[in-house]
Amino acid sequence: MDTAAAPREDAAVGGMTKVLPAAERVYLHVKTGVLNRSYEGGTLLTEGGLAEAVGVSRTPVREALLRLEAEGLIKLYPKKGALVLPVSAQEIADVVETRLLVERHAVAKVVGAVPARLIERLEESLAEQREHAAAGDLVAFSAADRGFHAEIVRAAGNRILAHLYDQLRDRQLRMGVATMHAEPSRVAKNLAEHAEILDALREGAAEAAAGIVERHVSWVSTLARGES
Incomplete structure (x- = not known):
């Protein structure tokens, strides 16, 4: 993690x-x-x-x-x-665009036959996120949040894409902490959306999983534009 x-x-x-x-x-x-x-x-x-x-x-x-x-x-x-250097709106937009390209592909690839070990790892990650949220540790929560998504990307089996995604790690962590400081309610929303993603993967619901990922990842750019 x-x-x-x-x-x-x-x-x-x-x-x-x-x-x-x-x-x-x-x-x-x-x-x-x-x-x-x-x-x-x-x-x-x-x-x-x-x-x-x-x-x-x-x-x-x-x-x-x-x-x-x-x-x-x-x-x-x-x-x-x-x-x-502060996090710029352009940097946020670039990271979100890259994440969507990688994560939508990863979800679509794994949702048809989700490995049991992936479900276990995601459940463990979600439990870890809840612990950090309860403790009010946004840094640790952001890291566990990012790890949740990284597990899905790795499970897709494309090492090049996984490596590309890993290169976003520091930017994701920094943005995650900053945006959750700006909008504390996102902690609970992230937990709820992660649970939705996990449920969709368990059920093999490809369209639902892709839609949740799209909404979940895109909120950061919405916040950067000053929208609620």
Whole structure:
């Protein structure tokens, strides 16, 4: 299951603890902050501030920021710092369009003969989402939400499409948290729509499943236009 957990500064390798390189620690620190909105769009990050926060020199900070700029999360300004880029309406529209292309195909492909293991995974994911919703953890909820859809895409069996979908992960997590902060009622609506998708898959209802996915994924672009 996908998560948006806080960055780890070490990892267990062969029973031993391996400390991550300084640049990797800075990268994880900033990326997690952007995804969970600790660093919101419009925030100006400085090399000195990040170096102090992570406990490293400025050199690995520069390396990490270049990597994050390449991923489209920040914009570097020489001698000033790094600006966290806000999520634009165009980015939302592009992600929604891509998701619809992939997810409608995936649902149509699996709905005729849904693997029992997929149903089990979706049930587990839905239970996890309900736990995070009850705890008010929007970051964890958004990650579990995204994982629910990723399970269906993977079950369709097209590795290229699954890889393409995985590349949307960070954008989906960031948008999910931002939009649910903007419209808290969406948490309950997402849970209800996920349950509808699961029921449609259980019943092999292809047309119903496709319609629910269309409505469920498209709401983000509706919110971006300022509509209710």
